[in-house]
Amino acid sequence: MSFLTSLINGISLGSVYAIIALGYTMVYGIAKMLNFAHGDVIMVGAYMCFCAMNYWGLPPIVGILVAIAVCTVLGIVIEKLAYKPLRQASSLAVLITAIGVSYFLQNAALLIFSANQKSFPSVVNLPNVTLFGGRLSVTAIAIATVVTSAVIMVALTLFVSKSKTGKAMRAVSEDKEAAQLMGINVNGTISVTFAIGSGLAAIAGVLYLSAYPNLVPTTGSMPGIKAFTAAVFGGIGSIPGAMLGGILLGVIEILGKAYISSQLSDAIVFAVLIIVLLIKPTGLLGKKISEKV
Amino acid sequence: MKKLSRNAKSNAVTYAIVVAFFVVMTVLSSTGHLSNSLTGQLIPICVYICMAVSLNLTVGILGELSLGHAGFMSVGAFSGVIVAMSLQSAISSGPVRLILAILVGAIMAAVVGVLVGVPVLRLRGDYLAIVTLAFGEIIKNIINNLYVGYDANGLHIRLLRVLPKTELTDGFLIINGPQGATGITKLSTFPAGILLVLFTLFVVLNLIQSRSGRAIMAIRDNRIAAESVGINITKYKLMAFVVSAALAGMAGALYAMNFTGVAATKFDFNTSILVLVFVVLGGMGNIRGSIIAAAILYTLPELLRAVNDYRMLFYAIVLIVVMLVTNNPTMKAGLAAVGTALKGVFMKTVPVPEEGGDGDE
Numbered sequence: 234m235s236f237l238t239s240l241i242n243g244i245s246l247g248s249v250y251a252i253i254a255l256g257y258t259m260v261y262g263i264a265k266m267l268n269f270a271h272g273d274v275i276m277v278g279a280y281m282c283f284c285a286m287n288y289w290g291l292p293p294i295v296g297i298l299v300a301i302a303v304c305t306v307l308g309i310v311i312e313k314l315a316y317k318p319l320r321q322a323s324s325l326a327v328l329i330t331a332i333g334v335s336y337f338l339q340n341a342a343l344l345i346f347s348a349n350q351k352s353f354p355s356v357v358n359l360p361n362v363t364l365f366g367g368r369l370s371v372t373a374i375a376i377a378t379v380v381t382s383a384v385i386m387v388a389l390t391l392f393v394s395k396s397k398t399g400k401a402m403r404a405v406s407e408d409k410e411a412a413q414l415m416g417i418n419v420n421g422t423i424s425v426t427f428a429i430g431s432g433l434a435a436i437a438g439v440l441y442l443s444a445y446p447n448l449v450p451t452t453g454s455m456p457g458i459k460a461f462t463a464a465v466f467g468g469i470g471s472i473p474g475a476m477l478g479g480i481l482l483g484v485i486e487i488l489g490k491a492y493i494s495s496q497l498s499d500a501i502v503f504a505v506l507i508i509v510l511l512i513k514p515t516g517l518l519g520k521k522i523s524e525k526v
Numbered sequence: 527m528k529k530l531s532r533n534a535k536s537n538a539v540t541y542a543i544v545v546a547f548f549v550v551m552t553v554l555s556s557t558g559h560l561s562n563s564l565t566g567q568l569i570p571i572c573v574y575i576c577m578a579v580s581l582n583l584t585v586g587i588l589g590e591l592s593l594g595h596a597g598f599m600s601v602g603a604f605s606g607v608i609v610a611m612s613l614q615s616a617i618s619s620g621p622v623r624l625i626l627a628i629l630v631g632a633i634m635a636a637v638v639g640v641l642v643g644v645p646v647l648r649l650r651g652d653y654l655a656i657v658t659l660a661f662g663e664i665i666k667n668i669i670n671n672l673y674v675g676y677d678a679n680g681l682h683i684r685l686l687r688v689l690p691k692t693e694l695t696d697g698f699l700i701i702n703g704p705q706g707a708t709g710i711t712k713l714s715t716f717p718a719g720i721l722l723v724l725f726t727l728f729v730v731l732n733l734i735q736s737r738s739g740r741a742i743m744a745i746r747d748n749r750i751a752a753e754s755v756g757i758n759i760t761k762y763k764l765m766a767f768v769v770s771a772a773l774a775g776m777a778g779a780l781y782a783m784n785f786t787g788v789a790a791t792k793f794d795f796n797t798s799i800l801v802l803v804f805v806v807l808g809g810m811g812n813i814r815g816s817i818i819a820a821a822i823l824y825t826l827p828e829l830l831r832a833v834n835d836y837r838m839l840f841y842a843i844v845l846i847v848v849m850l851v852t853n854n855p856t857m858k859a860g861l862a863a864v865g866t867a868l869k870g871v872f873m874k875t876v877p878v879p880e881e882g883g884d885g886d887e
Binding site for chain 1: 852853
């Protein structure tokens with residue numbers, strides 16, 4: 234039964250990674266850039282929710298909405314100020330700018346909230362769910378995380394495949410110039426992508442912190458790196474790939490912690506990633522890119 | 527021949543900058559014009575210059591994004607510490623131990639460089655970048671759980687299991703898991719740091735200007751074209767990658783010997799990124815640029831002490847603004863106009879040779 238508990242915890246953590254990875258992969262698909270500041274948007278979302286609940290005494294659901302609203306706006310502002318002027322620049326220049334944005338967010342949070350660790354109150358205050366006469370115990374937040382993520386993934390898949398904006402996003406990621414010729418507002422579409430990605434990061438932040446409640450200005454880095462890894466694992470640019478990669482990564486991490494070594498769990502996660510990439514160099518569901526001579 | 531002498535001249539200027547930096551800093555610190563905190567940073571500056579120059583070999587010259595450079599630094603640092611501490615009684619001379627530590631650091635980092643490089647270099651672009659990141663994290667994770675002790679029976683190395691001091695007969699712990707290496711005798715000096723910078727420059731500049739270096743740059747510019755003229759892609763990629771790793775290992779050993787204690791978490795993803803920022807801001811493939819960017823950016827937070835709490839925020843803003851100004855076409859054109867105007871004032875304008883003229887003859 235402990236295996237089942239670990240598995241559910243793994244899927245729960247993996248769902249959080251998947252939601253963050255979706256932000257990475259969508260932005261990569263459309264803007265061809267690695268948005269290193271994405272991890273810190275998670276942290277901003279978590280702080281916003283924390284403030285709403287602890288200082289302003291708002292109920293958790295309002296806290297989550299505040300976090301989503303702030304992060305969505307933040308995502309659009311970051312894109313407009315820091316990334317849009319670099320549309321034509323080399324990808325490495327954009328990467329360094331994203332690192333600058335990441336430093337900025339972390340240090341701004343450090344000034345506002347100080348380095349003192351804050352204990353994040355869980356947004357789901359329900360007792361653990363016990364099954365099979367108490368032999369299987371799962372925290373309510375783990376179940377809430379899995380359910381929320383499933384809803385988000387289904388909604389996002391429908392949005393991208395069916396809605397007009399979603400189609401525009403796919404068109405822009407396929408070929409920016411051709412999309413523009415078809416009358417698609419490329420800049421607007423990129424803004425929407427950043428908005429969705431950052432909004433998802435806010436939700437992920439709240440869910441992650443509810444399970445692992447240590448809130449500091451650098452909270453976002455590690456889940457950010459893991460989610461980035463998950464996005465590459467699944468094949469960067471691919472939305473189903475990010476979901477699959479995220480969940481697998483979470484399961485590997487928790488099972489590795491439980492059965493192999495708790496201290497080396499990070500090494501295990503990254504070793505699996507390396508092996509997968511050596512066998513499938515463009516990730517699990519990534520498109521194979523053929524080179525033109 | 528003209529091309530060759532131009533290279534030699536350019537190299538001489540680069541070495542001269544480093545020597546001038548050394549002379550100015552030595553004079554300043556001996557006359558007491560250098561603040562204590564800045565004096566303490568002289569060796570780390572040398573270390574980060576070496577790191578930036580060596581990473582430039584991978585990122586700028588080979589053209590592959592590496593996000594795990596600090597991993598090689600870490601390998602060099604800890605293997606260097608092990609050598610220096612276990613030879614403490616055998617070799618009394620500090621400089622000799624430092625040299626041995628740096629050499630072993632380089633060898634170990636090179637070995638890890640080969641192990642990492644063989645699988646990694648099969649991948650491309652962002653996938654390669656993420657795997658170097660992954661290797662950096664794995665190295666950090668493993669060293670974080672490594673326990674090394676030294677006594678009359680030699681070295682005791684353990685992974686994951688704590689090595690209690692009582693198990694050592696009249697010995698001492700060198701690496702104690704997450705606490706890292708402690709009780710290091712400080713061996714690094716500023717002149718040693720400058721010598722290492724000069725050595726790193728010597729290796730990298732000579733490699734770039736050699737036949738191998740031209741092959742490496744050919745791979746960067748067009749892999750398929752390079753392959754079709756018979757350049758062995760794997761060999762030259764691996765050569766650049768391993769040399770870069772070995773030089774990072776040397777820098778790591780020098781870095782560790784500058785402190786009494788050093789932990790594996792120091793060499794994390796953020797350190798790799800810090801060095802990458804130096805390389806990109808200094809100019810990809812521009813060695814002199816890497817030196818200047820590393821020296822200035824490493825001391826920038828120190829110089830921004832006036833604004834104290836806000837200094838890292840300023841650092842971030844400076845980083846973003848510099849990237850925007852140097853990479854945005856509109857802002858770049860404005861900057862170029864200012865640059866030409868300044869050039870007209872201060873020096874003779876160099877005529878730009880016309881492109882594609884000599885091919886038809």
